[in-house]
Amino acid sequence: MAKVEKKGSVSEELLREFFREMLLIRRFEEKVEERFRAGELPGFLHVAIGQEACAVGVCRALEEGDVIASTHRAHGHTLAKGTHPNEVMAELYGKLEGTSHGYGGSMHLYDVERGNLGANAVVGGGLPATVGAALAFKMRDEPRVAVAFFGDGATNIGTFHESLNLAQLWQVPAVFVCENNHWAESTPAKQQLPIEDLTERAAAYGMPAMHVDGQEIEEVYASAVAALDHARGGRGPVFLLLETYRLTGHYVGDPQVYRPKGELQELRETQDPITKLREKLELSDEEFEQADREAHELVEASVEFAKAGTDPRPEDALKNLYA
Amino acid sequence: MAKVEKKGSVSEELLREFFREMLLIRRFEEKVEERFRAGELPGFLHVAIGQEACAVGVCRALEEGDVIASTHRAHGHTLAKGTHPNEVMAELYGKLEGTSHGYGGSMHLYDVERGNLGANAVVGGGLPATVGAALAFKMRDEPRVAVAFFGDGATNIGTFHESLNLAQLWQVPAVFVCENNHWAESTPAKQQLPIEDLTERAAAYGMPAMHVDGQEIEEVYASAVAALDHARGGRGPVFLLLETYRLTGHYVGDPQVYRPKGELQELRETQDPITKLREKLELSDEEFEQADREAHELVEASVEFAKAGTDPRPEDALKNLYA
């Protein structure tokens, strides 16, 4: 099986950018939780607090023209792929200014212009289309890569198996990013996964895999660069396994009765990717607060933007069905 | 991952029985081909000429109470599981005396009383139910094993993945018998399988696997005994990979335009499990001819039985839908 190796290190300047982006995502999602509690947000919401390094590390490694497919836990991926917080927030409020114009909602954030092929509320649902996008790139000889995000839980569904098999068989330029946050909704690994090392799932298709600490953005970024490189170079797909943690409930409002006592507390203290990066960068309180202020401002502005947005007319529902 | 080891050898007497059974299946299927050409048999027919050692080796290793699920290529499994040739042939002729009373046909041979839960015309379709049968055995603490037969092609479908995952997770007494005959219809391995060693597909679930020459019935039988033992002993499922050959077309009547010239000829000369066993047993021509005569007689009788059988009345079609 081919080996994919990480190379190089990341400049401090870039890391600082990553930091600001991760913080923005965090503050955005905290705001989502808050606005949900205030009863302002309809629908089912899933935040990815704790998984920011995965979203930013992978998306920042992408090149112009690369595309992603996301999941029910999509805010971070969408922001990291370049959609403005205003548009994401407006979507959560169901406004025409939203990134899916109010038709999608939190679980269906699309931004095709920016290469975001859409979040998917069906676990595993976006994987085959990722293979298909990559196939199109390959058939047209375009140096582009298609990236699918998905969780540990998704590795149990048939779609995953069929998609990875086909991707490897056809050697398409795709990267499969598994964010293993150790829970599928309320179901822990031991109730859903008979193996510990999920890279064995890639081995079943002969697909090269990388196994990385998803809380260390430098690691994530470097491996993503390598994986994308591999795929772009015509050497076929890569399985990129990121070990990460969901430092919150499955959905916003989840009482998490199933979580062992203390787990969340401990993880929040030891596995926060933002804290980790802050420490690594040795940010002064002042630097941190400045970044935080900027993030808060953007997020506040996004809420204002969203609230001031236009509600669709009821009969707009009849549009956008057929091309 | 747990290891499953073969033990013991097979008595010559037993091997002779196996021989007679394999020969019966061969003659039965040759007759099916002949009767198809004569225009007597409706429906889609798939024979397993070349794969007899798999069917007999596994089914003879079963104990009373064990169950199997078969595929579109089901005659051998069904005969080996104990259904009389008369009933199988009558089914192919669509008669009430058929093992599925004319409702099923070649791709849906059932014999529930004898533990045959049915052939399945959907590739992979019978795997989940095999897990379910095994789950029932486990929940009721019955020392029974459920066995699924399927082909190499079936390892590409989502059902396979989901079923093996669940079986291993729940440690149910199931054995997954993959008859790798190196073709899925017209599709060779290199067009469907990005790996060479299919046991890696079991490793993706932490399931112990055995890899065996499916043309050597002694091997097949001994491994099946070991696999069943393992499962029956509460140690979870086993993936039993049998390397075998389809010494004929995919379906009866298949012109096999896709087969490399000479492949079939060569395989027939080198990989016939019946020839192999005959040589191993050093059967005299006389012994062979006697066995052959008996097989022919049984098969002829089955055709007579079938032809003399009762056609269902048209309105019988309205029966047997709901319990």
Place this chain on the structure above:
Amino acid sequence: MGGGDMPELSYREAVRDALSQAMRRDGDVFIMGEDIAEMGGSMGVTQGMLDEFGPERVRNTPISEMALVGTAIGAAIQGMRPVAEVMYEDFLTLAAEQIVNQAAKHRYMSGGQLKVPLTIRTQGGAGWSPGAQHAQQLEAWFVHIPGLKVLFPSTPTDVRGLLWSAIYDDNPVVFFEHRTLYGLKEDVPDELEPIPIGKARVHRDGEDVTVIATGRLVHESLAAAGQAEEDGVSVEVVDPRTLQPLDEETIVDSVKKTNRAVVAHEAVTRMGFGAEVAAVIQHQAFDWLDAPVERVGAKFVPLPFAPVMEEFVVPHQAEVYEAIMRTVGRNGD
């Protein structure tokens, strides 16, 4: 939960009660599904059941709808009575092969050798802005498949009694619940009374129009009937409860009395269950009909996210009321 006095149960509790009572009575009954154990299901239906019955009988499954349903099929054939939960009915599409080609056909293909006493519970529906992949109503699909029974109860009493009957039916049953009904409360009889599969329920007698409604639309239709009454129109409301087998007699008899019919459901109108009901009525009550059968259902789009659009797409009391008035309006022409 279960046992003792229970003057009032919610639809959610009623489902739980039927499951629990069956599991207490009978070791062959067990439940399986995604997140049904510690979490008690995404809708809280099975809360507390893990504690009472343990993880062997309240089985969390990995995310694999095909295997989950298929495993239940296999266990059912071996004489268990599994109840498999598919978290959202949109995901029935993932298990469709197993439901349609396996569960529905095993008995028939085997010439009657086996039975598949399986219940597949699922839920769905608009009303919470879950978006297009978590809200569609697909009951019509399964009505088209011989070998299945299809149930869709709309009240706590019905859901409890029909779930019981589904569990003890020897055939595969696809059992639809509607998400917005889980909180609905009703006095139910102390004793769980099984409700026969195939019997419609007449919720309200009337003389001028019959509304045949399912799921959430039963309640919208009852409200519309009340509204119509104020206009002097007397509406009979019938809930088939069982879509397959269908109690054609009750429906047709009602229409022969009222001479007008409206069919109402939340699913998309086109090719929805109402098409079948309309086709049956126009055929069997042709000479009695004073107006065409009106169909009320969702507009022909997926469920949009924004609440104003979602609200517009699926039918409510107003649409049923208007349909009622269209049928009686024809008299005036």
Place this chain on the structure above:
Amino acid sequence: MGGGDMPELSYREAVRDALSQAMRRDGDVFIMGEDIAEMGGSMGVTQGMLDEFGPERVRNTPISEMALVGTAIGAAIQGMRPVAEVMYEDFLTLAAEQIVNQAAKHRYMSGGQLKVPLTIRTQGGAGWSPGAQHAQQLEAWFVHIPGLKVLFPSTPTDVRGLLWSAIYDDNPVVFFEHRTLYGLKEDVPDELEPIPIGKARVHRDGEDVTVIATGRLVHESLAAAGQAEEDGVSVEVVDPRTLQPLDEETIVDSVKKTNRAVVAHEAVTRMGFGAEVAAVIQHQAFDWLDAPVERVGAKFVPLPFAPVMEEFVVPHQAEVYEAIMRTVGRNGD
């Protein structure tokens, strides 16, 4: 195959011709499916195409219907025009999630940002005793799903012209072929003429009854119409060809002329496409109908294996004829 004079084409050749012409013209068009390459497909439809177009554009896939359809969806969104073949329509159940939740909804859920110019070809039908898992007709399912188009042509000319339109339509199209029609031959125009999606075809004019039929039943209905003519009954036969969008106008206008209607298809009658057509007709032509709309379809069982039973289950000319006579028979009462 392709090119030159072609006075007569079989239905099979017509499909191949549309595919080949589109692939010759347009590098974005490609086909994928199980065993479509060397073998030319299980029905021989794509025979010879591998030689002409090579393995990149005539793609054999592993047995994985979900990924096969889903991959085509992804390629379509990127601007290709894939034609995915699902070998038997029974296996659409395996790809149902991708068809229903993905292909049909991407455009809508994104608020119109993308399009999915995908064609899913499949085939099925009774007649060859393939048994219950290789013969059912499932077109009604997809008519119920907003976002899809559903086509079911019944003649060589129609299948060629409509497949062309499907390939060049910017939406996902589920394209049904009927196995027993592949050998059917017909003179077709030299030049491939695209047939607009959404236009029914009137096969035969008549005055007394309209038969709306699809697939194989078009031919059975034409035969029944001939038979009825001998009894002095004049039958109009309409093939919608496109089930979604449905040419309601042509159908309703015809019924307004004849005052009677029969709907005929091979799928199970209950919840079959005929239910929708009957519901539409009784609604839009209520005052014109002199008899209830009759439905002709398969009896409510899976397809049994034994030929005598299979024959009994699915409808033929006789059933259509009888239905025609029932509608005119009512006059006499």
